[in-house]
Amino acid sequence: MTADEAAIQQLASELCDAWNRGDADVFGARYRADGTFTNVNGTFHVGREEFIRRHAEVFAGPFKGTTLNLTPRLLRFVRPDVAVIDVDVGLSGYRMKPPGVSADPDGTLHTCLLLVLVKEAGSWWIAAYHNVWSAAA
Numbered sequence: 001m002t003a004d005e006a007a008i009q010q011l012a013s014e015l016c017d018a019w020n021r022g023d024a025d026v027f028g029a030r031y032r033a034d035g036t037f038t039n040v041n042g043t044f045h046v047g048r049e050e051f052i053r054r055h056a057e058v059f060a061g062p063f064k065g066t067t068l069n070l071t072p073r074l075l076r077f078v079r080p081d082v083a084v085i086d087v088d089v090g091l092s093g094y095r096m097k098p099p100g101v102s103a104d105p106d107g108t109l110h111t112c113l114l115l116v117l118v119k120e121a122g123s124w125w126i127a128a129y130h131n132v133w134s135a136a137a
Contacts, residue, residue, distance in 0.1 A: 004124070005075065008083060008117060011124050012070045019068035022059040028052035031126045032118070038130045040098075040111055051129070066093045070113070081119040089113050089131070101133050110134045 001009075011030055018026035028051045031037075037045040037054070045054060069090040077083050089111040103109050116128035 004077070004080075004083070004119070007124055008075060008085065009072075011117070011126075012072065012085075012087070016068050016070055019059075019066075022064065024052045024056035024059055027055050030124070031129070035126055036128045036130075038132075040131050040133050042132075062096070062098070063091065063094055065095075066091055083117040083119075083124070085115045085117065087113040087115065088134075098133075102135055 014030065015027060018024075018029075028048050031048045031051045033048045034046070035048060035051065037051050039045070039054065045051065069092075071088040071090070073086040073088055075083060075085045091109040091111070092107060094109065097103055097109065101109055110133070111131050112134045114128070114130040115126055117124045118127045119125075
């Protein structure tokens with residue numbers, strides 16, 4: 001594993017940890033100020049502050065106390081300072097399943113998350129976050 005792959009894996013680990021603690025500020029800390037965000041319902045947002053605000057609402061509401069698991073499917077470097085990562089997201093511990101969303105037999109919900117990352121000043125930052133519900137396995 002290269003140093004950049006390890007750093008991106010660390011970023012994913014930090015995202016999981018922040019989600020699992022319900023900490024929107026830390027969840028959005030590596031999100032670019034001008035980043036774009038499309039949530040699982042197709043709503044489009046721009047900016048770190050909006051990303052943090054929306055996740056604070058999620059952590060206080062429908063996904064309070066949930067557990068997130070990120071499993072990278074494919075990581076590719078478009079340039080040495082730009083990476084695209086496709087991630088399978090597993091979400092468990094929710095109180096109510098969102099309407100129209102399928103769950104695995106164990107109750108896990110899944111999304112397909114596409115992250116566009118840029119490397120600036122030696123760190124990887126989220127430039128785009130596009131998340132959609134996926135069918136149950």
